[in-house]
Amino acid sequence: MPKPHSGKVKIGIIGAGAVSDYHHVPGIRLDERCCLTAVCDASADLVAKRKGEWNVSLATTNYLEVCQSPDVDAVIIATPNDTHKDIAVAAAKAGKHIMCEKPLGLNATEVAEMYHSARDNDVVHMTAFTYRFAPAMRYIAHLVHSGKLGQIRHFRSQRFLDWPETSWGWRQWKARAGAGDLFDMTIHRLDLGVFLVGPLKKLTGAIARFAPRDKTADGKPCAPSDVDDWSSLIGIFENGATGVWEGTTLAKGYKRKGFGHEWAEINGSEGSVVYQLHTPNTILIGNNEVDLHEEKVPEEFLKPTGSPRSTTQGEPATLFRYDLMWEFVSAICEGRQASPSFHDGLVAQVIADSVLASFEKENWLPIPTVNK
Ligand SMILES: NC(=O)c1ccc[n+]([C@@H]2O[C@H](COP(=O)([O-])OP(=O)(O)OC[C@H]3O[C@@H](n4cnc5c(N)ncnc54)[C@H](O)[C@@H]3O)[C@@H](O)[C@H]2O)c1
Incomplete structure (x- = not known):
């Protein structure tokens, strides 16, 4: 079981496209227990745009920099589905809590690897099943x-x-x-x-x-x-x-x-x-x-x-979509698993x-x- 987190939860977003902009960033902004510290996107132009819009210190096209940053406690993975597995496994190995967009991967073999990696590294893991x-x-x-x-x-x-x-x-x-x-x-x-x-x-x-x-x-x-x-x-x-x-x-x-x-x-x-x-x-x-x-x-x-x-x-x-972030940050602060978890994503x-x-x-x- 993950340990309860003390202090602000510092969040890095990997994948700065539509869903991050509409759901995740507004959810982070509402919650005083967390703050956005890093952004990563494969598009350098979008990284530059979001760095200013979202006011973050770390802005990069390399997700490993976010996963390895001491200024990041948790990541949100909101990239195309074929990239989720490698990013989630890297984040879990670096001890970062993870909320990953659905579908968690391209198939159950990939998703099982993500789930096992998050579980075995004792991080909070959440699947963004919005509804x-x-x-x-x-x-x-x-x-x-x-x-x-x-x-x-x-x-x-x-x-x-x-x-x-x-x-x-x-x-x-x-x-x-x-x-x-x-x-x-x-x-x-x-x-x-x-x-x-x-x-x-x-x-x-x-x-x-x-x-x-x-x-x-x-x-x-x-x-x-x-x-x-x-x-x-x-x-x-x-x-x-x-x-x-x-x-x-x-x-x-x-x-x-x-x-x-x-x-x-x-x-x-x-x-x-x-x-x-x-x-x-x-x-x-x-x-x-x-x-x-x-x-x-x-x-x-x-x-x-x-x-x-x-x-x-x-x-x-739209409003209820911000409650995903509330659940993710609550699980991190309370030292419990999030719901829905990666296990739910695998099922x-x-x-x-x-x-x-x-x-x-x-x-x-x-x-x-x-x-x-
Ligand atoms: N839960 C929901 O209700 C909901 C809603 C919309 C999308 N989604 C999911 O969210 C994910 C993203 O969807 P979207 O609509 O935001 O897509 P999008 O295309 O708008 O954004 C994806 C972003 O990821 C970036 N990217 C691609 N490869 C990358 C990499 N290796 N590293 C960093 N950035 C990379 C792209 O440049 C792009 O900006 C998908 O898995 C999708 O299924 C979920």
Whole structure:
């Protein structure tokens, strides 16, 4: 178990692109227990820009400098998926705590190496499964785990986005991303299913690609995509409940300010509950007597205890993302493991890999247990 940290937690960001700018830096800025001390990006231009914008002393294109800096206690890895493993292993060996973006790696073999390295070096390790932090999801987890919904029978997840059919950059190549919609979007929801219902026992999956993505947004030709833009699976959990997941980036008409459509539902013997990303501070709830209707998430589930972020000022579908940093820094200060951990990231990766293998084999596949 990591030792509790005293003093400010000094954080280095590796990968200074979109998600660091939108989620991680605002999360660090809100939390007085931590500060940003280092930035690394493969692009020297972006490093120079972020050095000024983010006001950090160490700015470099070499992630090893961040991993080895005495002015860094913890790193955030927010680079393309094919680079996560080497960076995480270097950080763990240098004794740095790690929050790594999802998917943790290109496949479960890589992710197991990351998990074992972080575990064996006694550092805090966290997978950035953002949607666990949505207030509605926190409340639904309480309702499920406290037995209020009775025996859980069905989990259902839909993630529909209306994205342009032009290039996704590194995300559209298997060598850099591992898979498309499945590893980018559905993997979050695989984690939600296991988080709410428990381990998955077996599954059958399917993926498809519709858009060639052989042009950039400004019309320049590029190598076409070789990953899925639609992914789905049916699963049976160890407790007998069923799960059905579907994700697509090609659902025309589902822009909703860029947040798209997300619906995750539990049907238990005593009632049903629904989480929707675009209304994260309410749930739908119903039972035999009362049809599904909207209810506010109670105050105590709106954010983790102590989180400094506002529950009212700003876009609700964005605000809860800052709670990832709160959890990561809390785990470091308290000397405990973070939740969701790299183990959770590995469990989700094993399931995602099994979706690809099942589709290739046209078969149901058992899901192996992932030891702690
Ligand atoms: N949790 C979430 O909700 C969420 C949301 C968006 C992205 N992500 C994940 O975050 C990661 C980054 O996504 P993004 O949208 O920010 O991508 P991005 O392309 O905007 O940024 C990635 C950055 O990493 C840099 N980079 C590439 N190789 C590097 C290396 N070896 N060392 C240092 N920097 C390097 C690139 O130059 C780029 O600036 C991905 O794994 C993605 O799946 C997660």
